[in-house]
Amino acid sequence: MRSTAKPAGTYHHGDLRAALIEAGLALLEERGLADLSLRAIAARVGVSHAAPRRHFASLQALLTAVAAEGFRRHAAALRAGLGQGASRAERLEAATLGYAAFARENPALYALMFSPILVDYGDGELGEAAAASYGVLAEIAQGLDWPAPEEPDRDRRAEAMLWSLVHGHALLAQAGLLGEEGADVRASVADIMPRFGYREG
Amino acid sequence: MRSTAKPAGTYHHGDLRAALIEAGLALLEERGLADLSLRAIAARVGVSHAAPRRHFASLQALLTAVAAEGFRRHAAALRAGLGQGASRAERLEAATLGYAAFARENPALYALMFSPILVDYGDGELGEAAAASYGVLAEIAQGLDWPAPEEPDRDRRAEAMLWSLVHGHALLAQAGLLGEEGADVRASVADIMPRFGYREG
Numbered sequence: 346m347r348s349t350a351k352p353a354g355t356y357h358h359g360d361l362r363a364a365l366i367e368a369g370l371a372l373l374e375e376r377g378l379a380d381l382s383l384r385a386i387a388a389r390v391g392v393s394h395a396a397p398r399r400h401f402a403s404l405q406a407l408l409t410a411v412a413a414e415g416f417r418r419h420a421a422a423l424r425a426g427l428g429q430g431a432s433r434a435e436r437l438e439a440a441t442l443g444y445a446a447f448a449r450e451n452p453a454l455y456a457l458m459f460s461p462i463l464v465d466y467g468d469g470e471l472g473e474a475a476a477a478s479y480g481v482l483a484e485i486a487q488g489l490d491w492p493a494p495e496e497p498d499r500d501r502r503a504e505a506m507l508w509s510l511v512h513g514h515a516l517l518a519q520a521g522l523l524g525e526e527g528a529d530v531r532a533s534v535a536d537i538m539p540r541f542g543y544r545e546g
Numbered sequence: 547m548r549s550t551a552k553p554a555g556t557y558h559h560g561d562l563r564a565a566l567i568e569a570g571l572a573l574l575e576e577r578g579l580a581d582l583s584l585r586a587i588a589a590r591v592g593v594s595h596a597a598p599r600r601h602f603a604s605l606q607a608l609l610t611a612v613a614a615e616g617f618r619r620h621a622a623a624l625r626a627g628l629g630q631g632a633s634r635a636e637r638l639e640a641a642t643l644g645y646a647a648f649a650r651e652n653p654a655l656y657a658l659m660f661s662p663i664l665v666d667y668g669d670g671e672l673g674e675a676a677a678a679s680y681g682v683l684a685e686i687a688q689g690l691d692w693p694a695p696e697e698p699d700r701d702r703r704a705e706a707m708l709w710s711l712v713h714g715h716a717l718l719a720q721a722g723l724l725g726e727e728g729a730d731v732r733a734s735v736a737d738i739m740p741r742f743g744y745r746e747g
Contacts, residue, residue: 491737491741492737502730505718505729506734508714511710517709517713520660524702527702533706540741
């Protein structure tokens with residue numbers, strides 16, 4: 346038992362919810378999804394094990410909020426890249442590297458965000474956060490000069506290609522299957538994106 | 547209880563092992579990994595629930611053998627592609643499409659083959675099967691004229707890029723995240739691979 350345990354009432358309204366999500370994020374990376382429980386998260390925050398029920402009906406509900414926070418941070422990492430670099434090409438590459446870095450630094454969170462237990466994002470908080478994140482990705486992909494302008498579904502296909510590349514790379518690298526050379530996403534992005542070229546704009 | 551139940555002794559040596567792997571493959575796609583058990587697999591084969599223990603100490607051991615069979619079929623799908631098409635470019639593209647088709651047609655098996663529960667393949671049957679499958683993939687990747695010949699780790703980086711692309715595409719398409727246009731891997735492969743160009747040979 347933690348000596349810091351205190352009643353949930355010590356938290357202002359909303360603060361406990363945020364503290365539970367923050368603890369969920371930390372424990373997810375430390376212990377992995379399989380060892381996560383509402384009880385462990387409550388202990389981390391220092392509240393009674395009944396307290397999380399004020400905000401989350403189940404561990405699944407808390408995980409959904411954790412994944413939504415993950416998508417918001419993911420979108421922020423992509424947007425930060427779009428704000429860097431002197432040329433448009435540099436900004437698009439920096440944003441793509443922001444995607445890869447987020448996945449590398451938050452492996453368990455990234456896996457949760459694409460987990461089959463959540464993949465039907467719905468139209469609640471999670472669906473909104475995921476859509477915002479995908480929107481930035483689509484913006485990056487639409488900077489590529491590929492496929493040819495006259496091709497049908499040009500933007501959607503560019504997005505599918507770029508997303509497949511970074512998603513697949515993140516998962517294979519995490520699994521240790523790419524070796525040191527292959528896992529160097531910086532070299533690959535700097536090499537691959539110019540091969541497609543960039544649209545005007 | 548199935549009326550076809552019979553003692554394991556009815557099988558010739560080795561046949562029961564093969565029948566259990568075959569049943570494991572079928573049940574994996576029908577029910578998913580979470581609902582698989584040695585008992586269910588024994589029932590499918592029509593033997594007592596103790597019979598699988600003659601060949602597999604645990605469900606994990608049987609799943610390892612199922613994944614190894616998966617990698618053998620995966621390698622065969624890639625090789626079949628390499629045997630098609632008039633030009634080398636066509637053969638490399640057909641092999642890449644063979645990879646994508648295998649993942650699409652065997653989603654649960656493909657996920658098992660890259661599951662964290664198995665990903666340290668070791669040097670047994672699974673490690674050997676996985677290495678053979680990756681070997682064909684490397685052969686395809688080395689047909690791409692990318693990165694530049696003078697680049698270090700050229701072959702390894704080409705493999706990481708191509709593998710990331712098809713692996714990521716397979717998983718995002720399975721999760722229903724690419725939409726109909728983005729999920730058309732045939733169009734993407736036929737468009738992307740020539741963008742890199744092919745080496746002589």
